[in-house]
Amino acid sequence: MYTQALNTAETDDRGLEDAVKAAQFQARIDAEERIEPNDWMPAAYRKTLTRQISQHAHSEIVGMLPEGNWITRAPSLRRKAALLAKVQDECGHGLYLYAAAETLGTSREELVDAMLAGKAKYSSIFNYPTLTWADIGTIGWLVDGAAIMNQIPLCRCSYGPYARAMIRVCKEESFHQRQGYEIMLTLCRGSDEQKAMAQDALNRWWWPVLMMFGPPDATSQHSDTSTKWKIKRFSNDELRQKFVDATVPQAQYLGLEIPDRGMTQDAEGHWCYSEIDWTEFKQVLAGNGPCNRDRMAARRKSHDEGAWVREAAAAYAAKRAQRQTAQAAE
Amino acid sequence: MPAANIEISETPLVLYALRRADDALVLGHRLSEWCGHAPMMEEDMALSNVALDLIGQARELYTYAAKAEGKDNDEDKLAYLRDVRQYRNLLLVEQPNGDFAQTLVRQFFYSAFADLYWRAMMNSRDATLAAIAAKSEKESAYHLRHASEWIIRLGDGTDESHARAQAAVDHLWAFTGEMFAVDDGERALIHAGIAVDPGTLRGRWLTTLSDVVSEATLTLPQNDWMQQGGRAGRHSEHLGHLLSELQSIQRTFPGQTW
Numbered sequence: 001m002y003t004q005a006l007n008t009a010e011t012d013d014r015g016l017e018d019a020v021k022a023a024q025f026q027a028r029i030d031a032e033e034r035i036e037p038n039d040w041m042p043a044a045y046r047k048t049l050t051r052q053i054s055q056h057a058h059s060e061i062v063g064m065l066p067e068g069n070w071i072t073r074a075p076s077l078r079r080k081a082a083l084l085a086k087v088q089d090e091c092g093h094g095l096y097l098y099a100a101a102e103t104l105g106t107s108r109e110e111l112v113d114a115m116l117a118g119k120a121k122y123s124s125i126f127n128y129p130t131l132t133w134a135d136i137g138t139i140g141w142l143v144d145g146a147a148i149m150n151q152i153p154l155c156r157c158s159y160g161p162y163a164r165a166m167i168r169v170c171k172e173e174s175f176h177q178r179q180g181y182e183i184m185l186t187l188c189r190g191s192d193e194q195k196a197m198a199q200d201a202l203n204r205w206w207w208p209v210l211m212m213f214g215p216p217d218a219t220s221q222h223s224d225t226s227t228k229w230k231i232k233r234f235s236n237d238e239l240r241q242k243f244v245d246a247t248v249p250q251a252q253y254l255g256l257e258i259p260d261r262g263m264t265q266d267a268e269g270h271w272c273y274s275e276i277d278w279t280e281f282k283q284v285l286a287g288n289g290p291c292n293r294d295r296m297a298a299r300r301k302s303h304d305e306g307a308w309v310r311e312a313a314a315a316y317a318a319k320r321a322q323r324q325t326a327q328a329a330e
Numbered sequence: 331m332p333a334a335n336i337e338i339s340e341t342p343l344v345l346y347a348l349r350r351a352d353d354a355l356v357l358g359h360r361l362s363e364w365c366g367h368a369p370m371m372e373e374d375m376a377l378s379n380v381a382l383d384l385i386g387q388a389r390e391l392y393t394y395a396a397k398a399e400g401k402d403n404d405e406d407k408l409a410y411l412r413d414v415r416q417y418r419n420l421l422l423v424e425q426p427n428g429d430f431a432q433t434l435v436r437q438f439f440y441s442a443f444a445d446l447y448w449r450a451m452m453n454s455r456d457a458t459l460a461a462i463a464a465k466s467e468k469e470s471a472y473h474l475r476h477a478s479e480w481i482i483r484l485g486d487g488t489d490e491s492h493a494r495a496q497a498a499v500d501h502l503w504a505f506t507g508e509m510f511a512v513d514d515g516e517r518a519l520i521h522a523g524i525a526v527d528p529g530t531l532r533g534r535w536l537t538t539l540s541d542v543v544s545e546a547t548l549t550l551p552q553n554d555w556m557q558q559g560g561r562a563g564r565h566s567e568h569l570g571h572l573l574s575e576l577q578s579i580q581r582t583f584p585g586q587t588w
Contacts, residue, residue, distance in 0.1 A: 306369020
């Protein structure tokens with residue numbers, strides 16, 4: 001930092017050199033080559049990916065909370081085991097996404113600390129409450145369904161570790177989605193009360209799920225460079241439309257009504273939906289969703305109350321290493 | 331109308347399977363309470379794994395209990411439609427999670443027993459119980475390893491973790507005696523070669539405990555007074571709360587398919 005004034009010439013050279021590297025980098029991306037951790041990459045590419053992958057990891061971890069809310073109340077032993085396994089999968093996704101982010105040079109601890117400090121985002125959808133068992137079905141069906149829509153193209157993302165992580169994540173997510181849909185199907189074939197529970201859950205989750213794809217293309221900040229770098233392959237609105245088109249027939253099969261009366265199909269068969277309330281989206285992002293404070297409080301509580309355990313594990317590992325060194329010296 | 335309790339014809343074999351099923355379910359449920367709240371993500375994964383194994387064991391044992399009873403019951407009716415007085419689990423497994431040390435000491439005491447117990451049960455003359463034992467033994471061996479490693483880390487970690495681990499050992503010790511108790515119905519099953527006499531496992535159980543606890547620089551209490559009652563449905567106050575949560579949907583919406 002302090003030598004900044006002394007090496008302007010060198011900086012200029014570096015600038016030229018970087019321009020050559022940047023061109024080579026873009027050529028590799030254009031040729032659909034994968035960028036690997038030790039390859040040269042522009043600082044902005046590294047920053048964008050670190051942000052995106054860590055946000056994705058935080059979403060998996062915070063996402064354990066709304067569904068975890070029903071593990072102890074699942075209505076049958078089979079459902080209990082399946083839900084526990086599902087939430088455990090999400091933790092696994094979080095772990096290998098943090099590992100993928102670490103390949104870009106920021107440690108998991110730093111990334112987690114940023115999230116706990118409220119400096120990093122996670123998906124807005126997890127700031128809504130799970131009120132009934134039907135919410136667990138709806139989350140699997142719609143939230144995981146939307147996540148898959150977003151993540152399938154990421155399997156071809158230009159950054160190798162992220163693309164590979166996504167392949168595994170997508171396989172598990174698609175299993176979760178089928179599981180969620182099956183919960184909905186069981187409810188919709190059940191009693192009037194169960195069907196009403198399913199409809200109520202769909203009513204509450206529909207709009208927040210559409211918001212998961214992010215702001216409309218006209219206002220999205222990151223899309224241009226992300227598209228150039230082949231991190232993003234489809235726009236927010238394109239993915240949202242794909243999701244709506246896939247979901248409408250699924251809702252019809254369940255006999256549920258999407259809470260957007262008068263949806264019609266256009267000439268190409270796409271389902272047209274009403275204007276999304278972006279004010280709500282902005283409020284949730286700003287920390288004012290129904291559960292933002294609860295989610296952060298729960299994460300901080302686990303982290304704080306677990307501090308002595310992590311310290312104990314570190315202290316024991318250090319003692320053991322010391323003993324082994326002492327033994328080897330004897 | 332809330333769902334009523336089911337009635338069970340508790341023959342010695344039905345009761346025997348139910349007791350082990352209740353142990354596995356209640357402990358699995360307790361561990362599942364950690365999911366999303368553990369001190370580190372690796373433990374969210376590990377504790378969920380152990381919980382899943384135990385819930386799996388419970389399902390097989392309930393299904394077998396229902397079959398042995400030969401009535402209209404099934405795994406879900408047995409799990410969701412019996413109240414506190416009908417539950418037959420050990421007092422140890424229903425104890426609240428407390429801090430991480432208490433959860434791991436509870437697991438350690440139980441898994442050190444379960445590992446020996448299921449290995450011995452592989453020789454049961456009852457083919458179903460022997461098959462359940464073969465699967466459960468492998469799982470219990472892993473649970474024991476996981477818990478033992480944590481007892482050592484916590485005991486020999488920092489002053490704070492040592493104090494917490496010792497407090498957990500002291501607190502939970504009185505709930506271990508029940509694992510080795512046998513009533514008349516079980517004695518008949520032991521005599522028939524269907525069940526094993528848990529008393530014969532106590533020596534080896536104590537050796538496992540002593541080895542791990544001494545490596546952890548902890549000590550086992552000298553106090554021999556043991557709490558009893560879980561096997562006969564006389565529980566601590568904690569179980570009722572666990573069951574009201576576990577059973578809430580089934581009790582609110584009786585007779586439906588989920």
